[in-house]
Amino acid sequence: SEATMDAIGESLAERLAAVRGRIAVAAHRAGRAPDEVTLVAVTKTIPPGVIAAAHAAGLTTFGENRVQEAQSKRAMLDLPGARWELVGHLQTNKVATALVTFDRIHSIDSVRLAEAVASRAGTQGRVVPILLEINVAGEASKTGFSLAEALDAARAILALPHLRVEGLMTVAPIAADPNNVRPIFAHLQALRELLRREVPLGADGGWRELSMGMSDDFEVAIEEGATLVRIGRAIFGERPSYGA
């Protein structure tokens, strides 16, 4: 009902204001401007009505981790100025749908996937903004390039047409204390510096974006240079466990 949606909108606006405040404080602590950090609202499992309320509360960048779910939500919603970004693993058989659904892909985790995206982008006549996902801690449960293979992967991917490589992404291990994953974020920033030296993109070196930090660790990530924080639960509340 409308009353329910108003109530959802109010608590959402409060949580969003709190998150934005924490982003600003963390940025200031690191001597950075808050507007150097873009908030990507992760809306996996969140129903379209709540996403519309989030948009009304001022959110414009939405992150999803499943192609089909994002495609159907995007088709149901017409949100002016909204951008949809893929933050989860992409299977090569879903590349075509992903490219008509997402404005940017954070999760390029193999050269083979990059080739599939490049090839499809070519047939669609467009250039796709991407980030390379790095499995900094080398966790077996996660995809992504290891720190050791990142430079070779970057060289191979930069040789492909129809892609705009904008930076790096990582998902830190789960930690009881977010300070425990600070080295993960610091490693990603160090890798970016190496890539700027070895495979610079444009006059300023490029590799601008560092997509790192989630609800439990975004402040530490911002202190270590995050430019894109991907936040779900701190804005929308806990997800049902099947969507974790």
Ligand SMILES: *Cc1c(COP(=O)(O)O)cnc(C)c1O
């Ligand atoms: C779910 C998810 C997030 C957001 O996680 P929260 O803990 O809800 O903030 C960020 N990044 C990726 C890749 C995710 O899958």
